[in-house]
Amino acid sequence: MPNDKWNDEEIENLLRDFPKIQDRRPKAEVYKKLSHKEQTPKQPKRWLPLLVAIVAFLSISVLVVSLLQQNGTDSSSSSSESSDAESTMSTDEAQTEQTEQAERETQESEGAASLAAEDPQVQRSAVYESEIDGAHVFRIGLAYNGYVVPISFVIPSQDMEEPAALELYEAFAGQIDETGLGFDEYHPYEGELQQNDSTISHFLPDGQTYDQGSSSTLLYLNSLKETFMDQQEIRVLNEDGEAAQLSHVGTVEPLVPGEQGQSFYLLASSTGDWHLAPAYGMSPGNVKEALLSLQQSPNDDYRSPVPEEINYRVEVDGTNADLIFEEPLDLDALDEAEAMQMVESMALTAQSYGSALTLSNTEQTEWAGFDFTRELELPVSPNRIDWPKK
Structure with a gap:
C-alpha cells in the first residue's frame, strides 16, 4: 500500500469525481428476486433405508433370543416350585393329620x-x-x-x-x-378337739373367748360348721365332757353341718x-x-x-x-x-x-x-x- 498521505479534502474531491450508479429497476422486482432465491436440490440419501432395516433386524433377533431364554428359566423355576410345593403340601398334610389325631385323643381322655x-x-x-x-x-x-x-x-x-x-x-x-x-386371727381353736367316726367333739377350756357376746358365739358355732362341713355331727362340750353352757344360747345342742x-x-x-x-x-x-x-x-x-x-x-x-x-x-x-x-x-x-x-x-x-x-x-x-x- 503506498505511503502517500491523503487528507480529508483530497478524499472528498476524489469521491465527487466517481460516476453515479443508478438502478432503474422497480423496487418490487428487486424484493421479489431477493426473497425467491433458487434452492439447490439435495441429493437423497439412498443408504438410510438400508441402515434402518439392519437395525430393526438386529433388535428383533436380540428380543427373540431374550424371550426364549426367559421362557426356559420360567419353565425350570415353575417346575422346581411345583415340586417344592407338592413336597411341602405332603409334609403339611402329614403334620396336620398327626396334630388332629393328637387333639382327638386328648379331647377324648x-x-x-x-x-x-x-x-x-x-x-x-x-x-x-x-x-x-x-x-x-x-x-x-x-x-x-x-x-x-x-x-x-x-x-x-x-x-x-x-x-x-x-x-x-x-x-x-x-x-x-x-x-x-x-x-382375723382365729385358728386353731382353743381347747381340745377329738374325732370319733363322723363326729367332732370340741372340749372348751375354762376362760374361753367364744362366749363374750351373741355375735362371738354365733361366729364360733358357724365357723365349726364350715370347718367340719363333711361331718355328721359336732358337739361342743366342757372339760368334763358334758354339753357346754354358753350364756347367749344356753346348752349347746349338737350341731349338724349343712342341715339348713x-x-x-x-x-x-x-x-x-x-x-x-x-x-x-x-x-x-x-x-x-x-x-x-x-x-x-x-x-x-x-x-x-x-x-x-x-x-x-x-x-x-x-x-x-x-x-x-x-x-x-x-x-x-x-x-x-x-x-x-x-x-x-x-x-x-x-x-x-x-x-x-x-x-x-x-x-x-x-x-x-x-x-x-x-x-x-x-x-x-x-x-x-x-x-x-x-
Missing part, C-alpha cells in the same frame, strides 16, 4: 375337665370333683368382722391315704396366714378381695327362695352376686331347680370375674340345699367348664386356694 381348659382366661374359683385329681380338700371357716368365710385349701396328696377331717385341721390350720389373706341351706353372697376381706360366703341367719328356708334372694343383698356387708340388669325366675321340680333368665344371657358380655361369681353363687346355693341346678336361656351352651345343656356340675367347696408345694 380329658372328659369334662377339658371344658375349663378351652377358656383359660375364665377361671372357676370353687373346688370341683373333676378338677382335684386325688388331692385333699381342707375346708376351714375363717373369720372377718363377725362373719364366716369358708376357704378351701387344695393340698397335694403326696401319695397319702385320705386323712380324717381332724387330721387335716391339726396339720394345716396353724400354718395358715389368716391376716395375710385378709381375715344357705344363700351365698359376696363378702370382702381386709385385702379387698371378694369371696363367696353363706349368709347365716339371713337365708330362706327353701332353694327357690334362696336362689331368688341372690338378686338382693341381705345387708350392707354382703353384696349381691347378680348384676342389676339380669333378671330370672326359678322353677323347682322335686330336688331339681331350673333357673331361667328372662332375657338370653351372654356370659361373654359380662366381666369375667363377675360372671363366674354369679354362676358359682347359684351353684353353691343350690348345693347347700341338696338340690340339682340347671341354668336356662344362656347364649353359650358351654362356658368355663360348665355345660348348660344339662344339670350344672356343682362345687364340692367354695373359694379355692392351692396349698403351696414344698
Whole structure:
C-alpha cells in the first residue's frame, strides 16, 4: 500500500469525481428476486433405508433370543416350585393329620375337665370333683368382722391315704396366714378337739373367748360348721365332757353341718378381695327362695352376686331347680370375674340345699367348664386356694 498521505479534502474531491450508479429497476422486482432465491436440490440419501432395516433386524433377533431364554428359566423355576410345593403340601398334610389325631385323643381322655381348659382366661374359683385329681380338700371357716368365710385349701396328696377331717385341721390350720389373706386371727381353736367316726367333739377350756357376746358365739358355732362341713355331727362340750353352757344360747345342742341351706353372697376381706360366703341367719328356708334372694343383698356387708340388669325366675321340680333368665344371657358380655361369681353363687346355693341346678336361656351352651345343656356340675367347696408345694 503506498505511503502517500491523503487528507480529508483530497478524499472528498476524489469521491465527487466517481460516476453515479443508478438502478432503474422497480423496487418490487428487486424484493421479489431477493426473497425467491433458487434452492439447490439435495441429493437423497439412498443408504438410510438400508441402515434402518439392519437395525430393526438386529433388535428383533436380540428380543427373540431374550424371550426364549426367559421362557426356559420360567419353565425350570415353575417346575422346581411345583415340586417344592407338592413336597411341602405332603409334609403339611402329614403334620396336620398327626396334630388332629393328637387333639382327638386328648379331647377324648380329658372328659369334662377339658371344658375349663378351652377358656383359660375364665377361671372357676370353687373346688370341683373333676378338677382335684386325688388331692385333699381342707375346708376351714375363717373369720372377718363377725362373719364366716369358708376357704378351701387344695393340698397335694403326696401319695397319702385320705386323712380324717381332724387330721387335716391339726396339720394345716396353724400354718395358715389368716391376716395375710385378709381375715382375723382365729385358728386353731382353743381347747381340745377329738374325732370319733363322723363326729367332732370340741372340749372348751375354762376362760374361753367364744362366749363374750351373741355375735362371738354365733361366729364360733358357724365357723365349726364350715370347718367340719363333711361331718355328721359336732358337739361342743366342757372339760368334763358334758354339753357346754354358753350364756347367749344356753346348752349347746349338737350341731349338724349343712342341715339348713344357705344363700351365698359376696363378702370382702381386709385385702379387698371378694369371696363367696353363706349368709347365716339371713337365708330362706327353701332353694327357690334362696336362689331368688341372690338378686338382693341381705345387708350392707354382703353384696349381691347378680348384676342389676339380669333378671330370672326359678322353677323347682322335686330336688331339681331350673333357673331361667328372662332375657338370653351372654356370659361373654359380662366381666369375667363377675360372671363366674354369679354362676358359682347359684351353684353353691343350690348345693347347700341338696338340690340339682340347671341354668336356662344362656347364649353359650358351654362356658368355663360348665355345660348348660344339662344339670350344672356343682362345687364340692367354695373359694379355692392351692396349698403351696414344698
